[in-house]
Amino acid sequence: MAAGERIGVAKSQENTRQWSEITNRLQQVGIDYCIVDTSYWEQELDLGNINVLVLPNVETLTGVQANILQQWMSRGGKVIVTGPTGNLSQPIVRSQLRSLFGAYWGFPLSSPASLQLSETMPSQWSGSNQLSQTFMGAAVIPSNPNSQTAAVWLAEGNPPAAVVTENSTVLGWRWGIDAVSSPSVDVAWLQAALNRYGISTYGRFLPISHKEPTSCRPNTLPGNETRPLLPHWQLENTAPLPESRFNFPDGANITPVEVESMSREIEGLIARFESTLLTADASQSEINPSTGKVIEQLLSNRVEGNKSQLYSSLSNLHSVPTKKANPVNGNARQALKEARERLNKFQLFVEQRDYIQARRQWLEARRTLWDNYPTDRQLAQSEIRAMWLDRGTIVKARSESDLAAIFDRMAKAGINTVFFETVNAGYSIYPSRVAPQQNPLIRGWDPLKVAIKLAHERGMELHAWVWTFAAANQRHNIILNLPINNLGPLLSRYPDWAMSDRKGNLFHYNSGKAFLDPANPGVRRYLSLLLEEIATQYDVDGIQLDYIRYPFQSGDGTKTYGYGIAARQQFGQITGVDPTTLTLSNPLWSQWTGFRIQQVDSFVESVSQQLKQKRSDLILSTAVFPMVRHQRLVQIQQNWEEWIRQGWIDLLVPMTYAMDTQELQKLTSPLFSRSTEGTALILPGIRLLNLPDVVAVDQMQLLRGMSTEGFALFAAENFNSNLEKIFSRTQGNLASNQKDPLPHRQPFQATLSRYQTLQKEWNFLLTNHQISLNEKTLREWGQQADELASTLEELAAQPSTKNLLSAKLALSSFRRKFPRWTEETNAVPSYQAEVWQNRLVTLDNLLSYGEKRVLNQGQSRLN
16 A cells, blocks of 8 residues: 555445445455544544545435535545445435536446446556456446446446546445455455555555554544534535436436426537537628628528528528638537437437436437537637636745746636635735735745736736635644644734634634634724735735635524624624624524624725725625525625625625536526626636536536626636636637727727627528518618617727717617517527527626726716
């Protein structure tokens, strides 16, 4: 075994009866392992310092445990999963586990079958006859485009028996049970899986130690640490995850609800695929930019004897002049056709109750679209394409040249805005005169100064990403080899600045972070000076406030935070009551919640005014949770709707992290309701961790079809080389993108650019005879489309109140009539029409933002 490698084995209620058989196999492999008892697995600390976790037939995992796995695997942890692990978990947890593991237990085979290694199996697995035997197993369904089949069953359809990803090995049988498979085959597969991870066990068949395995959790706990009870409510660091729409435990029937949901998922993917293909085709076309002239040419062709021209569908385009031939187009259109056919077959097999075939058709439909997603050409528009550049990645870059390589990759991928982690857990990434200590892992250079230089050289913006109220982090303490409850450089110096729970505990029981008290005048003064230092001493383009909230609390009032010394004194002065004595049923509880909301609101207001006075060009953004407003106010006191309405922030960056596109749509859609009206631009977030590359692209395309002004990708540490290649094709080519105006800098020019992209798509479809309207309606559309283009051109060239009013009136008139035009033609799919209307809404948003940002601020400077 490689030095320093440690293996954990999960013991659960489901595998207790077979534990002696499992340990027998572990002893034969000869590995030094520790035990993770799922009954007490509540924190990442319970995993100790293991590198590999074996999950033998652990059918129930909690949401907390899934989140811990996700965090641990993101830092290099690897798993070996066997049997129906997770199948009895809640649907949302099952979906998360499928994404983490890259595969899941699908359905049992009807009879014993032989294993056969795949041609794409890891080369180091060859030479072991024990890997191929005959016994009872189940089909393992790959759930990630990057998953590889390592072995198949020699049964009908050759279903996968073992599936691997970079960090996981999933085996399709109940490993460790004598009645299922022999110890020899189980030992061989465990050795092979460990060998994949660089842990060599071959030739060792005696246990390393005769000592009884111990718990993986360290024996010594911090003095004041206790095992918390975890109520069922949303916890810190819980990324919003999709509900399972294709949960098939052991070959069960597909319910009508699942059929509807599965059909909707494929239909949505088909619609986005088709819309993306239109954008790609239109971007390459060489068509007259005037919609009116395109229509006149179309009508002229009719008069000249081409009246019989039939209108085709989007999936059957005629050829038009393009900048260059695209051989990929045929494959994409064939994929669309095949996916539609498989969707029909899926529904047919469901009617026939052949659920195995139905599942296969559904999976193949999705796979076909994933494998042929249009990523060969430009898909981007004038938009903010942001990426969070995290502390860990910055620390690994130990010099300017190392950091330059990272910026080169982002620039090549078309990223135009970087959120650079500048303050984390009380440490600044730069040598500060305000912050008590620079990150001790940064030595001899100033990464912030270098990053600004590198970004500006590449035509990118750099915004300082700051942890606002979170000031200490137990995980960071582990990295720095500090005591786990070390309060960090700031709270160690000013312990009375901290907030606590009702019992006085400073660290949040789940996230392991300690927070500053927003009501403390010293805290507010310190943060104001720190942000002012960044804004005035460095040429940053913006500042992003993260952790601009209280820690997560339970909705039932049992886990609450915010009891700082200053907060208790101030609330006591107002009400005469110490808030630590309040319970949820007390009439003053709502006032205590409101008091904390006001602390965050007033801080955002004061910081906004202060920074804008110092730097009127500075962009202020906030990273926020997209939870339902009432839940958010109760649990984290984050009232970002008010920040938008009052104009305190320029960009809202909601962390709409989802493992599939349907869930992202559900999380993002409420952001555009009337309750969020204001001038701030919205950049939904996409978390790249464990997200298949093609799903990341699909999520970006969904957001491009909504009323957003861009998106933000979390984070640089998960930005792999394959995504870099895809992005370079779909949104890269920096030389041309430098001409693309940034919406938050040149909103009027961005409005024009985005509208011209819309016109290209309409003109492309008109040229291809795909918009079937009568002559009168066509002429009306063409005239108004060109009039709107003209007013937007005038506004972009000469921003003024008069030109803005003309543009708003023209856009309002166009938007009123647009639904009627699209409804009259049956050749344009409803999703495409919805996308166009959303993009017209975005133009309106940009005009309002430009009025505040360009015209009003310009007049203020003159006054």
